[in-house]
């Protein structure tokens with residue numbers, strides 16, 4: 071199976087190019103909003119749903135009514151329409167809210183499906199005569215299928231390059247035999263990960279929430295307080311004008327938010343790559359269990375937003391590199407079970423505040439999170455043993471999860487606590 075993947079790079083347009091990009095982004099926003107309004111009205115009055123192909127035919131007429139649209143790249147306008155189509159489909163199938171109008175102050179983007187070129191240090195796009203400076207901080211060899219240029223609220227520009235990943239990625243050769251990782255997403259630390267090929271050689275590592283992330287988060291809280299003290303309107307009908315200091319401070323805050331989001335992504339990418347590199351079988355716990363935990367600590371707040379990013383990356387990278395990833399469900403008591411081999415006592419009275427506990431049966435002193443992570447690791451080892459030795463033909467394609475269903479049914483039967 072082929073998968074699509076996106077590479078994201080910062081681009082550095084000059085003044086003229088910024089004007090050009092902003093115009094193009096504006097045309098796309100205009101078309102999106104125009105059809106959103108039109109469809110909303112049609113739907114309210116006549117109960118007519120959005121039709122992509124009919125709407126596409128209206129674009130040439132729209133260009134006559136709004137001549138500035140003639141400057142726009144037609145394919146990008148169509149892509150904008152396609153996005154609206156997806157937004158409506160998601161709404162009608164109950165996956166998303168009713169689409170919102172696009173606003174200039176939010177992140178805006180323009181898709182370019184054809185006639186672009188990405189080279190070592192520049193980017194060419196249709197209708198722009200000069201080339202935009204780009205910094206490719208990593209190499210990619212796949213063919214680019216389409217690109218998307220994004221402008222963030224603080225005025226930075228990025229390009230997302232969509233490529234097709236093929237089955238025969240060289241990484242598939244590096245199948246890490248019998249190595250297992252169990253990751254417990256901690257309350258105190260970001261995660262505790264136990265890795266190894268057997269009970270004897272396992273290692274548990276505590277991964278702290280990175281200090282720079284905590285520092286940035288503290289800065290955000292401080293800056294938000296400072297912003298609130300500057301002159302600005304406090305209610306909807308308040309006529310107070312925002313002061314220059316308010317705007318300046320607001321821009322700083324937006325930049326800081328972007329910065330922290332990049333830091334978080336970077337941290338998460340490094341950790342997920344390392345985990346996937348180290349292990350063939352990865353076992354996680356259900357995030358919903360942690361979600362129920364109410365905790366006002368800053369580290370918890372950071373964890374909350376980063377956990378889902380981390381598990382999401384683990385999942386797609388596992389698929390990509392042919393790893394097997396599992397989630398234990400909420401009935402599996404990874405924290406309460408004694409991880410000492412042969413014991414397995416369940417400590418029913420374990421409270422959230424108990425960081426350490428001693429098993430009354432075998433006497434082992436446990437660190438709560440390490441114990442949980444070892445239990446997940448042990449489940450992973452069991453899965454590894456249930457699996458028959460795989461033939462190369464079975465694991466060679468990255469689409470293993472779509473074809474190897476017999477292996478999965480086997481696991482499902484053997485492990486009632488484990489979901490995929």
Ligand SMILES: [Zn+2]
Nearest residue numbers: 408413429432
């Ligand atoms: Zn025990």
